[in-house]
Amino acid sequence: MPASRSVFFFSGSSRLLAAGALCAAAQAALLCTVVVVAASTAAGDELTAGFVKVDLPEGNFVVQSPYDVPQEQRYRYDAGAGVRTFWVYADDKPFNTVTPTNPRTEVRLAGHDYSWGVWQFEGYGYVPSQTSGISVMQIHNEDGGAHATTMMLHVYNGTLHYYSGQVVETYIYDRWFRLNVVHDIRASTVAIYINGELRVATVVAPSASHYFKFGVYVQHHDVSRCMESRWRNITVFSKPY
Numbered sequence: 001m002p003a004s005r006s007v008f009f010f011s012g013s014s015r016l017l018a019a020g021a022l023c024a025a026a027q028a029a030l031l032c033t034v035v036v037v038a039a040s041t042a043a044g045d046e047l048t049a050g051f052v053k054v055d056l057p058e059g060n061f062v063v064q065s066p067y068d069v070p071q072e073q074r075y076r077y078d079a080g081a082g083v084r085t086f087w088v089y090a091d092d093k094p095f096n097t098v099t100p101t102n103p104r105t106e107v108r109l110a111g112h113d114y115s116w117g118v119w120q121f122e123g124y125g126y127v128p129s130q131t132s133g134i135s136v137m138q139i140h141n142e143d144g145g146a147h148a149t150t151m152m153l154h155v156y157n158g159t160l161h162y163y164s165g166q167v168v169e170t171y172i173y174d175r176w177f178r179l180n181v182v183h184d185i186r187a188s189t190v191a192i193y194i195n196g197e198l199r200v201a202t203v204v205a206p207s208a209s210h211y212f213k214f215g216v217y218v219q220h221h222d223v224s225r226c227m228e229s230r231w232r233n234i235t236v237f238s239k240p241y
């Protein structure tokens with residue numbers, strides 16, 4: 001990959017500024033600073049070597065958001081900057097009138113549910129300070145599976161956790177981080193990398209099929225009033241055995 005992949009110069013547009021201000025007005029100033037995403041390109045290249053990028057047209061980004069408010073009041077996609085901003089309030093409604101699940105504004109990546117092979121999610125995430133008690137990314141299982149998810153990444157008090165447990169990354173607030181999640185179906189393993197560094201390698205329970213989700217999904221403790229995450233450069237890779 002070209003060296004320019006490792007360093008991303010980010011300047012906020014006025015539209016993005018408006019979105020950023022929705023959850024935490026204090027964050028607006030940060031949007032104009034230069035943000036270095038990753039120190040090393042080699043790690044990214046190694047992680048995706050041998051994988052094939054799957055096609056992800058915009059139609060595959062299916063947004064789920066509280067059913068009783070217009071989607072643009074919880075989700076914004078700045079196509080120019082390539083940044084998706086998700087936010088949700090603790091007292092929001094679920095994403096439809098049937099589910100009893102907690103409020104969320106999330107993309108469900110459609111069109112690439114998988115049940116065999118090695119699959120990899122790559123994305124650059126950003127969590128503004130004051131956001132707590134959410135899942136920012138998950139591998140979701142098929143409806144009716146024994147477990148709803150294969151893995152989740154939660155944010156509590158500025159720390160990124162594997163579910164509510166193992167610490168994945170401290171001081172996660174107000175900076176872009178590169179996330180790579182590698183799910184090997186045959187081996188039943190998931191590996192989680194932050195900025196190219198392995199943070200979690202774990203055995204997971206098998207399920208019939210899986211898909212990736214990211215955004216904000218309210219959890220059960222240490223929940224802030226408003227929760228926000230931003231994502232860009234979402235890429236999905238797969239590799240046959």
Ligand SMILES: *[C@@H]1O[C@H](CO)[C@@H](O)[C@H](O)[C@H]1NC(C)=O
Nearest residue numbers: 004005006008081082232233
């Ligand atoms: C992210 O995507 C933008 C286009 O939306 C592209 O210009 C940029 O090079 C990508 N950056 C990385 C680090 O992949």
Ligand SMILES: *[C@@H]1O[C@H](CO)[C@@H](O)[C@H](O)[C@H]1NC(C)=O
Nearest residue numbers: 132155156157159164221222
């Ligand atoms: C988050 O912070 C609150 C208030 O300081 C504390 O009670 C809680 O235990 C913390 N939660 C985690 C998961 O660190």
